[in-house]
Amino acid sequence: MELIVSLAIAVLTGSGVWLLLRPRTFQVIIGLALLSYAVNLFIFSMGRLKVGAAAVLEKGQIADPHAFADPLPQALVLTAIVISFATTALFLVVLLASRGLTGNDHVDGRDHE
Template identity: 65%
Template sequence: MEALLALVIGVLGGAGVWLVLRPRTFQVIMGLTLLSYAVNLFIFSMGSIFIDKPPIVRPGAPADLQHYTDPMPQSLVLTAIVIGFATTALFLVVLLASRGLSGTDHVDGTREEP
């Protein structure tokens, strides 16, 4: 399971970086979205993930027997999802305004020759 999760994070990160380096703004938005998904999965995987375990510490149990899911990475990922959605919406509005003013959607502002 860990190898599959690492592979998914790597593929999402690689595809995100490749799309961020593309010349069109929509591809840059998709790349930033994929990068945020990769980072969210990474943060989520850093919290000890146990299935059907409560996010609390049992009183009186030794530290090595404490199998609980850490709620902090889950709250960080939830916050990052909300902030990423708001940032993407703002970026789309700026993209539409820039395209309306300049007539192109290239990130460097130059037009493509047909």
């Protein structure tokens, strides 16, 4: 399980960095989104990958750290997803405004074809 999650994080990070280095604005936005997904998956996996474990202890249950899943990374990832959605929407609005002003979607505003 850990190997699959590690490979998924590596693929998302590599694809995100590659897209960040592209000349078009939309590709940069998609690259930023992929990087945020990779970071979210990394934070989520740092909370230990537990299947079928409760995130909150029952009343009277002994606080054994191996008996439950850590809820803090889950809360951080949920917050990061909302923030990532808002920044992606903001970047898309900036992309549309930039395309309307310059007439193309290159990062530096010049057409390189």
